Amino acid sequence: MTAVAEQNTVNGIPAPEGSVTITVKIQRFNPEIDDAPHWESYEVPALPTDRVLNLLFNIKNYVDGTLSFRRSCAHGICGSDAMQINGINRLACKVLVKDLLAKDGKETTVTVAPIKGLPTLKDLYVDMEPFFEAYRAVKPYLITYGNEPTRERIQSAADRERFDDTTKCILCAACTSSCPVYWNDGSYFGPAAIVNAHRFIFDSRDEGSEERLDILNDAEGVWRCRTTFNCTDACPRGIQVTKAIQEVKRALLFKRV
Structure with missing residues (x-):
């Protein structure tokens, strides 16, 4: 210095x-x-x-x-x-x-x-399209069926808390690009995509959880995670990324959310 x-x-x-x-x-x-x-x-x-x-x-x-x-x-x-x-x-x-x-x-x-x-x-900027392609694939938006309600969809504080952590994602790709599995196989959805799927899978207002779980049950989905915690360490927002991935795995194993 x-x-x-x-x-x-x-x-x-x-x-x-x-x-x-x-x-x-x-x-x-x-x-x-x-x-x-x-x-x-x-x-x-x-x-x-x-x-x-x-x-x-x-x-x-x-x-x-x-x-x-x-x-x-x-x-x-x-x-x-x-x-x-x-x-x-x-x-x-x-x-x-x-x-x-x-x-x-x-x-x-x-x-x-x-x-x-x-x-x-x-130099320091990369092609983000593969990252966003995986993000879009998990349907990161609210899915509902039937007639639209005449008022807002009510949700309790406890239900909101269930997925609060994964609402913090800013799509920076720091977690996904820190994952050794993603480095070696770009077809893996990656941590960020799973985090954003988690945000809606556990949303009590959403009716598309089964669709997303089927998507993430693919060979390139959550089962590729090796639980190295690189993603959690890299997240600038402090999201418990590895925990979210494990919760999606459990949802698939027990078929309930």
């Missing part, structure tokens, strides 16, 4: 008082010129309260405008900026520099790479 308080800039990037210099090692890939991904490093000034997304913006704005990554709200809600940070799936807008600084006082290196299991389109 190198103090840069007396410097005005580092590699052309404004260095505010109290900032430190961090080496950001990024996996780069441009399909128009590269045969394979490669690593490039950048020296970046950062405050302890900066987020990794701030570092990426500084590199793109001041050093290399060709750097490509997704982002939107920058507040951990949209899920756009999921990537591997120091080998762990995280949202770049939620990881603080102070949590990455070396404890021994030496210069810090932060590695950033795209999430695994999905085709890399360029």
Whole structure:
């Protein structure tokens, strides 16, 4: 870790008082010129309260405008900026520099790479279509039959609590792309799809649970889960993903929800 308080800039990037210099090692890939991904490093000034997304913006704005990554709200809600940070799936807008600084006082290196299991389109952003295809396949919406009610569908607080955890999913793909089964076999539905199926399977207002359970009983459904807990560890919203998958398995085994 190198103090840069007396410097005005580092590699052309404004260095505010109290900032430190961090080496950001990024996996780069441009399909128009590269045969394979490669690593490039950048020296970046950062405050302890900066987020990794701030570092990426500084590199793109001041050093290399060709750097490509997704982002939107920058507040951990949209899920756009999921990537591997120091080998762990995280949202770049939620990881603080102070949590990455070396404890021994030496210069810090932060590695950033795209999430695994999905085709890399360029640098840090991937093709999300296989992920959303699995999401759509589990019918992630309320299914009812018969005539529409004349008033809202009433639900008790206890019934709502039953699936509260899985309503938090922001479809960032951090859980699915942390799954070894998904890495090796892209046809697996993946944790996020199962979480979103869970959200409706256990909704007392829904009448499509059997349809979703039949879908997830497929060879590429819940039975492919190996309970490694990678998905739970990766979820930026704290969803108990592995627990939700096990509950869907139990629903299939006992044919009741």
